[in-house]
Amino acid sequence: MTKKSPSAVATSHVQDFLADLKLLSNLPTSKKFQKITLDEYPLDAQLLHSSALYRASREMYLELGGVFEAKVCSTMRSLSAQDLFADVIQYSPSWSELLWFRDHSEELADPDKELEALGRFNEISLYHEQNHRVLWRLLPPAPKDATGFRRYLNFAESLVVVLDLALGDELGKKLSPIYEDLKVIYRSGGEHTYHTKDLASYRKYLLAMVCATYCTLELVNPEDIVKVVDYVFPGQKKMNKDATARSLEINELFTRVTNPQWQERYWQEAQKKLAKIHKPSKEDVFELASDPLDLEAEFQLALRVFEYYGL
Known part of the structure; x- marks a missing residue:
């Protein structure tokens, strides 16, 4: 030395x-x-x-x-x-x-x-x-077509990202940025106070972030995302604005390069592996709406995930 x-x-x-x-x-x-x-x-x-x-x-x-x-x-x-x-x-x-x-x-x-x-x-x-890995067991079977499967993967990633954000909220504004700097968590939290309010309010905030994150991964124009979230979740503009701003902090290289390239390269292999995981499932195939403005039932599934995690 x-x-x-x-x-x-x-x-x-x-x-x-x-x-x-x-x-x-x-x-x-x-x-x-x-x-x-x-x-x-x-x-x-x-x-x-x-x-x-x-x-x-x-x-x-x-x-x-x-x-x-x-x-x-x-x-x-x-x-x-x-x-x-x-x-x-x-x-x-x-x-x-x-x-x-x-x-x-x-x-x-x-x-x-x-x-x-x-x-x-x-x-x-x-x-x-x-x-x-946990989420694959909570989601219904995936579509077989490439476009539908892309939406499915992006929705799943949105849920995982929002779980990252929820962990940041729980760890708090003081400690979560330090954990993030040391790379053991991906996202800090606590800058908004929705997690300190009642559970119903916090879930609305989490769902708004799922919507905004999904739109980001689907490469919706960033300037239009808050409009989509306002349409899907009316009557909570301040919350939607906060949720969208936080969701847009996701790494742009990941959303525009890494994620699309990974999906294009591995989607067929991923589909086969997911089909094996979901083989025992009796649920219908999970087809997401082609237009983000039509998202609705998808958020019932998101709520099921949050409840499973105790959120």
Whole structure:
């Protein structure tokens, strides 16, 4: 190991990361969740202690027979090699390495490079990945045609994204951005207060975000999305405006490049795998409306998902 030179000083980025890591690593944990805590997954014990939604996701994934593999996994390998329809999720067992960096970064010649290297293997949210696998069991069978299947996948992704946002709300305005910065969750929350109100009001907000996120993934003109949400959910313009603004924060590269390219390349393979998952189902095929303005029954299904998660 190369000691740092006297002139080497940790950048503000490293200093902020260390402060965030120290704060979160000192949050309480609970022995009663030890059986479902993943060894060496960063901040898993802290999240299981503080979030009922995070715990519910883990428990539901394990109940369907899901397993985890502690293997070094880069962001790129996760995107290209992990099977979204298999109940096996890999994660980088890096907690000890992060704690060592927290306590010894001043000994490194270039802590920025070390942090950059660590980051390449610590950008996967297991909560998000679990929810995809759980959701396939909650949704009815998928359409067979390419266009209908695209809508189906985008609706499913919208639900998973909104579950990310709900976790951010539960973790709160102070801590969720820090968890997001450390890449263990994908979206922060708490900037709006709907989650602090009654459950019925919060569900309206969540449904508005599902609608706005779905429109975003369907590549509706961003300027028109709030109009769609207002039409589908009349009488709540302020809420719809807030929900749409938050939904539009989704990564544009994902919505316009990664997601469409993945669907175009893998939709037939994905359809076969989903058909196998849904083979025991007696529900009708889930055909989404071709026009987002006609969305209605779809949100009853979204409510079913939220209720299943305790939202």
